[in-house]
Amino acid sequence: MFYFKLFGSVYLFDGVLGLITGSGCLDAGIFINGFRSLNDIEFPARFFANLPHIVIGGFAVYVGFWLAKRVHDHFATA
Numbered sequence: 282m283f284y285f286k287l288f289g290s291v292y293l294f295d296g297v298l299g300l301i302t303g304s305g306c307l308d309a310g311i312f313i314n315g316f317r318s319l320n321d322i323e324f325p326a327r328f329f330a331n332l333p334h335i336v337i338g339g340f341a342v343y344v345g346f347w348l349a350k351r352v353h354d355h356f357a358t359a
Contacts, residue, residue, distance in 0.1 A: 282349040289341025296334025300327055305334075 295305045303317030304310035 282345050285341045285345030285349070287345075289338050289343075289345050291338075292334055293338030293342055296331040296338055299331040299334065303327055305331075 291307070295307045298311060299305040302311060303319075303322045304314045306312075
């Protein structure tokens with residue numbers, strides 16, 4: 282479950298950062314390009330480019346933190 286916690290947190294953070302700034306951290310875009318204005322990349326393009334990161338990262342965070350605890354508690358009482 283550590284994988285889902287780590288991967289999900291980093292991937293979700295990359296998606297949110299990309300949505301806000303227009304550059305991600307996993308490809309070092311935030312360090313190379315810096316913050317990009319809404320005139321440079323319009324919001325719909327930012328949204329759809331980062332949607333997979335937010336959805337997949339959010340699902341991995343859900344599995345790693347919430348679902349793993351629920352399954353662990355279920356089997357711990359058995």
